Amino acid sequence: MIAQDFISKPFSKHISSGSTTWSSPSNIALVKYWGKREPQLPENPSISFTLRNCKTITTLRYSEKKNDGNFSFEIFLDGEKKDDFKHKIETFFNRIKAYAPFLEHYHFTIETKNTFPHSSGIASSASGMSALALCLVDLEKELLQLNDMEGFSANGDLSSDKKSLLDDYFLKKASFLARLGSGSACRSLQGPLVVWGHHDEIEGSTDLFGVSYPFEVHKHFRDYQDVILLVDKGEKQVSSTIGHNLMHGHPFAQERFKQANRNISNLKTILKEGNVDAFINIVESEALTLHAMMMTSQPYFILMKPNTLKIINSIWDFRKKTGSKLCFTLDAGANVHVLFPGNETQKVLDFINNELVVYCENGNYICDQIGIGAKKI
Numbered sequence: 001m002i003a004q005d006f007i008s009k010p011f012s013k014h015i016s017s018g019s020t021t022w023s024s025p026s027n028i029a030l031v032k033y034w035g036k037r038e039p040q041l042p043e044n045p046s047i048s049f050t051l052r053n054c055k056t057i058t059t060l061r062y063s064e065k066k067n068d069g070n071f072s073f074e075i076f077l078d079g080e081k082k083d084d085f086k087h088k089i090e091t092f093f094n095r096i097k098a099y100a101p102f103l104e105h106y107h108f109t110i111e112t113k114n115t116f117p118h119s120s121g122i123a124s125s126a127s128g129m130s131a132l133a134l135c136l137v138d139l140e141k142e143l144l145q146l147n148d149m150e151g152f153s154a155n156g157d158l159s160s161d162k163k164s165l166l167d168d169y170f171l172k173k174a175s176f177l178a179r180l181g182s183g184s185a186c187r188s189l190q191g192p193l194v195v196w197g198h199h200d201e202i203e204g205s206t207d208l209f210g211v212s213y214p215f216e217v218h219k220h221f222r223d224y225q226d227v228i229l230l231v232d233k234g235e236k237q238v239s240s241t242i243g244h245n246l247m248h249g250h251p252f253a254q255e256r257f258k259q260a261n262r263n264i265s266n267l268k269t270i271l272k273e274g275n276v277d278a279f280i281n282i283v284e285s286e287a288l289t290l291h292a293m294m295m296t297s298q299p300y301f302i303l304m305k306p307n308t309l310k311i312i313n314s315i316w317d318f319r320k321k322t323g324s325k326l327c328f329t330l331d332a333g334a335n336v337h338v339l340f341p342g343n344e345t346q347k348v349l350d351f352i353n354n355e356l357v358v359y360c361e362n363g364n365y366i367c368d369q370i371g372i373g374a375k376k377i
């Protein structure tokens with residue numbers, strides 16, 4: 001598919017007002033996306049586990065307004081008006097308006113809430129942007145008469161084959177729009193594993209949107225848990241946009257992009273064969289490489305905190321001592337995601353409570369696990 005496939009057809013239905021609500025989860029990358037080019041396209045493919053508990057629930061209310069060429073919207077987080085989010089949404093609307101021409105025809109009220117605390121240092125952009133993109137595509141679906149649109153499913157008398165084709169288009173378009181809001185958001189709609197970015201060995205993978213990982217996954221990886229240790233709940237020191245841009249002209253960038261491709265090739269075999277040790281090796285190396293890119297950019301920065309390193313060392317000691325298969329990964333921040341197979345849950349939770357909780361701000365952590373993606377509420 002190409003971007004033009006997502007340009008809307010002329011609407012034939014008139015809707016004066018309404019609302020739609022979607023819930024969409026966060027995701028954690030195993031092979032990281034770091035480095036992009038216009039318009040929000042990744043320099044390398046990435047693959048992530050979709051999470052289950054950390055999610056955003058967004059209601060989009062819309063009422064018709066005069067089309068004066070302007071966007072009109074307000075945003076509420078947990079019932080509180082959030083004017084500081086407006087700039088980000090305005091940028092998002094500007095990026096997607098060619099694909100969502102109805103944006104200028106409505107006044108929107110966006111009511112959003114997260115299942116995780118806003119000040120947890122967990123980026124809500126992946127879950128938030130994907131939930132909003134889903135609401136928008138849902139409205140577009142309403143605006144199109146069924147027969148105008150091969151694109152969308154409806155409750156009409158479609159054959160089930162056609163219906164699933166239409167659902168497929170809906171998800172692709174929502175992921176395509178979510179990507180334009182925040183790159184990693186395009187990996188949140190489906191689960192449990194999603195690939196974003198073209199990879200030669202993954203049929204259907206594309207820079208335009210996330211696709212469900214299409215190959216066999218060994219049972220060892222089907223019930224993975226993710227405990228997020230909240231080391232630093234502060235706002236991000238460096239926005240991911242700035243971070244991505246620092247990959248332009250970065251001395252190690254080209255080698256890094258090749259490495260991500262290689263890691264995904266290797267992960268394919270690992271996921272199929274259930275080789276957890278090789279999985280750990282790739283996942284931890286990816287996390288450290290992401291931070292190494294930040295430490296070697298110009299300007300350089302360090303997002304890990306002393307407690308991040310203490311946790312990493314404790315995980316390595318614990319693994320050595322007990323043979324546990326837990327491992328860590330990091331986002332662009334100090335918090336640590338502890339990943340492990342479901343059958344180790346009690347053992348790892350005991351370890352976290354006994355040894356790692358002291359490194360968390362106010363002893364806080366969040367228990368999550370892999371999930372299957374977004375849903376309409």
Ligand code: PMV
Nearest residue numbers: 029032033182183184240332
């Ligand atoms: O989606 P963005 O632009 O906030 O980028 C996030 C990138 C990482 O979270 C650091 C890695 C990834 O692939 O999710």
